[in-house]
């Protein structure tokens with residue numbers, strides 16, 4: 001069985017007072033005018049995985065303004081084993097919590113069930129902006145293949161923040177610093193190893209001569225992936241003076257960058273046209289989906305916001321065909337129903353309108 005959302009329920013989430021949606025087809029095409037509430041649905045699905053969702057929103061943004069501070073997303077997922085019910089939401093405070101089959105669980109552990117990937121218009125600039133966005137993109141792919149990645153990243157960040165704070169405040173507690181550096185060594189090397197594993201899997205899973213160009217992705221930066229935890233802890237130890245002066249940690253996997261090249265043109269992605277960059281992103285996402293399918297027997301859920309915008313009819317048809325071949329569940333948005341014509345009978349088409357009392361499904 002492929003991983004898929006079979007039922008989605010929203011309560012007081014963004015523009016939705018309430019939504020109850022049965023999902024019957026592998027592809028879901030959401031159409032409607034700007035501001036209707038299409039992306040809000042994709043965002044709700046994205047919150048079934050750890051993190052801040054596909055808009056990287058602040059926790060306080062999710063609750064429907066007209067209602068209060070509580071909001072909830074409930075989803076019934078078909079998985080390779082039993083169906084799983086996931087719940088995420090917030091009650092009194094803005095921080096979200098999570099439940100799996102009615103039992104409290106951590107938000108970080110949601111990634112073990114809901115493996116998902118997304119492309120949004122904000123990612124159109126990922127190759128020309130700073131490395132943080134690219135790292136996030138790579139980490140999202142890594143998380144889909146290695147669900148522990150989110151927890152590793154959180155632990156690494158926590159240890160690094162604490163070390164930065166100690167250095168900044170001039171604490172002279174070498175044992176405490178060494179303990180934090182040992183943690184950064186362990187989690188930092190795990191982060192880098194996970195990313196390297198994913199990059200190898202992406203290269204292996206890219207199709208030759210398909211509709212989307214081959215994207216060669218690699219890690220760049222001064223952090224050597226072959227370093228051991230002890231090596232990295234020692235590097236940090238030796239850099240205390242320098243990092244104290246800088247007010248932050250200047251080496252480590254938190255500074256790595258993702259370099260992507262358009263293989264056939266032998267050109268860096270940043271020099272390609274916007275349409276080509278989008279096609280490279282799709283290549284990477286599809287390769288990731290293939291790799292996950294190869295490793296686990298199921299593709300991830302794909303959230304493709306305004307995906308059709310940069311593609312002509314041929315590329316759109318090729319994308320739908322690739323998704324169908326993978327058997328992935330894909331949620332896609334667009335302003336015009338015509339963009340999704342090539343999906344034919346494989347899609348559930350939903351039209352959304354702002355109904356005055358919030359977003360509603362038509363028909």
Ligand SMILES: Nc1ncnc2c1ncn2[C@@H]1O[C@H](COP(=O)(O)OP(=O)(O)O)[C@@H](O)[C@H]1O
Nearest residue numbers: 014015034035036037038039040061063064065
């Ligand atoms: N917390 C919120 N409470 C109520 N409405 C919201 C909230 N957040 C966003 N919205 C509304 O949702 C709409 C945007 O929805 P979105 O899904 O991004 O539209 P689109 O269909 O263009 O993708 C806007 O009208 C916005 O005002």
Ligand SMILES: [Mg+2]
Nearest residue numbers: 038039305333
């Ligand atoms: Mg939108």
